[in-house]
Amino acid sequence: MKNIIKSILFILISLFLLPSCGDFLEDVDVKGDNEIAVVGFISPDDSLVQVALYRAIGIGQERNEEEGEDYIQNAVVRISDGQNSYVMNYGKNPYGFEDLGNGYFNYSFEKPQFTYQIENSILNVSEGKTYTLEIETDKGEKLSAKCTVPVGKVTPIVNLTKFNEQEYNYEAQWEDNFNTTNYYRLEAYQPSGGTGQTRTLYFENNYFKSQEGRNTITYKPEDKIYFYDYPYVTTYLMKTDENYYRYHKSVEDAYNNEGNPFGEPIIIHSNIKNGIGCFGAYIIAKVITRN
Template identity: 30%
Template structure:
């Protein structure tokens, strides 16, 4: 199967996609921003006066992810808050970015300072200022009001996608429409523990009515759904499959329109395999498995590798495979 590069231009939306990938990141930042002190269930236990509970000081919360494929280095800095009772809604991220910190990234004696970007709410700089290279280690230091948070990460080796297995299933019962399934196939390097994350996006055009009789084709991006039995299949490790050929669960592309022509036209599909550090894997897997809306769920610790702070600073190396429709 060939890696077919599309002629369709999505340069602006590809940049947006990269920012989305940088977290897989910022959407879930709030989980590490919160130090959980107490859980309560009002129907089972008596309420406790919050003033009687121990308080913890706010800490710097830092998030940053480095990849040789990224064109921008971006670091988010916030302050932690304490959650007592209630529930945590990850989709409602109300944290405020700190703009008065000093953020420094270093590698092999070279250091750069990242300026604050008010539009994104992060400290950003072009990757050409300090190229991110496979196998190298990078140190991060964040200083604010006399507090210093530090971390480091090492860029793992890239693991290439060998092929994509495409299939289809009925979109819904008693329907002639099809949902398409995409399995990512790769060869695991032997002799070491590896951590992976898979993902994919459908790049489309959407026919939008812009006037009484006028229409325009607008770029549109939809993610593939790598879930099975309501559990995420994005995260994979070779703990028991070292050196073997690995196949992801299916990334599903949904078909929604059953009557009339669809306003969407698929241009191409891009599938991704991230070879990531264990810190990246552990943090994002914990965030994905967190259930803040279940009062009976056991409290779970979100891992952090930020010294004197909270959050995650980690690296990954991305390979992609493009399928043109």
């Protein structure tokens, strides 16, 4: 089970979102039970919608990510907004490695990715809409999932309090409508190195669920923020649907629990019918804060 968990985790953080919107972790083998993992997240704020299909391989076998041989490349993937249905095209991720010259490089992902894609200008992902994903492989396997895009972006207030000459304490705070149950993910990045490169601020437990009676959510990471040549930090507050939240939270909990003989088994959330993984949605508010 843990091998399957880490397989999904690898796909998740290799593909999506923002500058990375996830930490890169090592690739691992997967228990070979022939299950299909589906990972796809949609947002009005993305220019491209992507869905990855991945088949489990046996322990001890090696993947060839350069050729994408473990991705399912010949399925029919349709996405619908309830009125119109679109077939997603298969191809390499258009984002990737770029040589900027003078020894500087920019890259979006560590490895080439193989996904089913559609331009958001065609699909027009919108807040409040429900989208359906339908998949059929060349072997006749049929999978499906639904998600609803959240409504109402929430913009955080980010405070940087000076700790010493170059260190700052980071605090993000935002108002939550406690009349409804809302789900959030917080990410932050700093410029690093060459043009276009970023450094992720490593937050732990950066997934939030609103609680009844609490209308202010505050997040204070333990680590300090360091400012040298780049005196600002960019914060993204994602308001997500329940599937996105439960999937990411359970994968994170399972990964952190690995190797603990006294830890309770973690069940990975999935909303994929006849498969494993997640089809979820989110909206993003972006804040740039200078020291």
